[in-house]
Each structure stands twice: as C-alpha cells, then as structure tokens.
Amino acid sequence: MTATTDVVVIGGGQAGLAAGYHLRRLGLDFVVLDAQSRAGGAWQHGWDSLRLFSPAAYSSLPGRLMPPQTGQEYPDADHVVDYLTDYEHRHDLPVHRPVRVNTVRRDGTWLRVETDSGAWSARAVVSATGTWWRPFLPAVPGMNAFTGRQLHTAGYRSPADFAGQRVVVVGGGNSGAQIAADLAHNTELTWVTSRPPRFLADDIDGRALFDTATARRRALDEGRTDTGGVASLGDIVAVPPVREARDAGLLKAQPMFARLTSDSAEWSDGTRARIDTVIWCTGFRPAPLVLRGPRGHIPTNGTRAVGEPRLHLLGYGDWTGPASATLIGVGRPARDAAREIAALLR
Ligand code: FAD
Secondary structure, X not given: OEEEEEEEEEOOOHHHHHHHHHHHHOOOOEEEEOOOOOOOHHHHHOOOOOEOOOOHHHOOEOOEOOOOEOOEOOOEHHHHHXXXXXXXXXXXXXXXXXXXXXXXXXXXXXXXXXXXXXXXXXXXXXXXXXXXXXXXXXXXXXXXXXXXXXXXXXXXXXXXXXXXXXXXXXOOOHHXXXXXXXXXXXXXXXXXXXXXXXXXXXXXXXXXXXXXXXXXXXXXXXXXXXXXXXXXXXXXXXXXXXXXXXXXXXXXXXXXXXXXXXXXXXXXXXXXXXXXEEEEOOOEOOOOOOOOOOXXXXXEEOOEEOOEEEXXXXXXXXXXXXXXXXXXXXXXXXXXXXXHHHHHHO
C-alpha cells in the first residue's frame, strides 16, 4: 500500500524536526520517517562524557529554547535527547519510527519513497539523514596489518573500556581533543594530529562560532569581502574537560604516524611505539541517500537540489547552509526549505 502526502522528511534528528516545525507552520501535510527506535538522532549514540560546545540557550531549535541542564554550563548528550524528545511531542510532529528509507525515485509528478515498512508518494522530499552514520577513515599504510583494536569516534563510549592500554587517538578536531582528554588519565595516551592542534581562545565557544558563520554568510550574500569562516578562529573549542587536560600538560600532540605495523605505530623519522588501540577521530561524511550523483555529491542552491527542485537537503553543514549542522544553525535553512517547498506546491 502506498500512502500520499505533500512532504516526506527523511530523518528525525534535529534537522528533520526543525523542518517539521516549519512545514507545520506553513500548513503543509507531511511525515517524518526516522530509522531510530526513539527520538534524539545521533545524540543517543555519542560517548558518555560528550558535551555540547555551546550553552543550552545557544543550542536551541526554532520555537523552543533548550532549558539549561542543572549544574552544567555545557549540556551533555542525554540532555539533548530529552530536549529533542520533548520538542517533537510539544510540536506534535508526525514522526514515524523505526522506519528506514531504502530509496527515493522519481515517479512522474511524485517522488516515491520506499521504506522497510511500506511506500510513500510525496510531492517533495527533505533529506535530513545526518552524518553520524557514515564515519570517515583515512587510508593509512598498515591499517589492515595492525592486530590491535581500531575504532572510530562513532564507536567510542568510555575510558573504562581502555584502562591501562596504550591508545593512539588520531585527529585534531573537537572529537579528537575531547576523547584524548577523556583518556588522558587512565591510559598511556598518544594524541596525533596532522598539524599542531589549534585551540580556540578559552572564552570562545559555539556562540561565537555561530556569530562568525552568520556574519560570513551575510557578507557573501551582500557581495562584500569574505570575512573568513569559523576555521579561521581555530579547530578545538576548549570545553572544560579539554581545557583542564591541556592545562595539566596531558594534551601534547605528536605528528601523524606514517604507518601501522602488526603491533605498533611508526613515524617517518623511524620512531616506533607499541600500541593496543587506535581511535580514529577523523570525521564523518554526509549520508544523503536520495537521487545521488555518481560521486555521492548533490549540487545545491541553498538547500534545494539543483537538478531536482522537489528535493531539499538539510543539516549537512555549510554545503546546505552555514552552521546547518548545528542545533542553533539549522533553524534558518529549515525555514527557507519549508518556504521554498510551500511556494513550489502552491
Ligand atoms: P542526526 O542527528 O544524525 O539525525 C539524522 C536521523 O536520520 C537519525 O535519526 C538517523 O537514524 C536518520 N536516518 C538516517 N538515514 C535514514 C534513512 N535511510 N531512513 C530513515 N532515517 C534515516 N552541534 C551543536 O550544535 N553543538 C554541539 O556541541 C555539537 N557537538 C557535536 C559533537 C559530535 C561528536 C558530532 C559528531 C556532532 C556535533 N554537533 C554539534 C553537530 C550536530 O549538531 C550533530 O551532528 C547532529 O546530530 C546533527 O543532526 P541531524 O539531524 O543533521 O542528524
């Protein structure tokens, strides 16, 4: 049986919910299809000590401020899950889960969305599937020969799993720094980064990053000189645990190793260290599954796919709107996508 609706939103994380909020305000008929069995998107899978890099009020979706978390300036992931759970109930968003979308294909004037529990025909589709589900690992010589444990950020939970081990954490972004700080006290830690780590000033957090991304977007939109994106400020927000480990001298980064052997990491100057585990904090890639081009990339104008005006992509980062891969930043592109869809369908 095929159900019909104006819009199918694929993904019920923060981006899909923000889209739902704006579609509802514009009076469109829609469903949100989410592969998870409960609310919260990727936030329900983060490591135990994961903290937001902005205070609660600066981590809010449209139409509902995130309440502060008692005793924490920077809320934890469980707090975000609770907030998203409350958000979808409060706005009465029609989220169906667990429903995994397998394919989207053109079917005349409709887009046919096929799932593991039936099909939907929609007049427009918003892809909001996130990045967590597509971890990126670089190709490093010897990876396959290494007999110890290798895992990605997405598989990391707690330092207790690595107590006493010789662990190499790879990556100079927020995940690498937070996980290295987490492990610094109870493992033999080696933190490696491809260039010296760039900590943001201690008083800069996600608020300033959002302001910088917004100012840049405004300058580019108005044809003014590029003011520089958030990358110009640094790579690592010095959230309290990172700051403490850094100030205690526990976050000293080494250059990236050249290769792995069966039991060691080896650097190009011949230095060698025996290790038990490598944790690859090397990022994620967008995971849109719809109407992808040959290399996986879909050219967009704002959030709208250039080759398919009925398709919008949301939450994948600057590609689909400045800061759109953040809680506070996804509201505006979600609003723009909903407005464009409403105009198209009228
Ligand atoms: P997700 O949360 O991944 O939600 C996508 C949903 O789509 C999931 O529920 C998934 O199951 C579902 N889905 C995927 N494929 C399908 C399919 N085929 N069919 C049906 N459903 C599907 N942002 C901040 O604002 N502040 C922070 O401090 C912050 N810290 C971060 C720390 C880490 C380690 C990471 C990785 C990201 C962080 N972010 C932060 C960025 C961002 O807010 C999160 O990545 C956020 O989870 C992105 O939301 P999303 O809705 O785009 O994707």
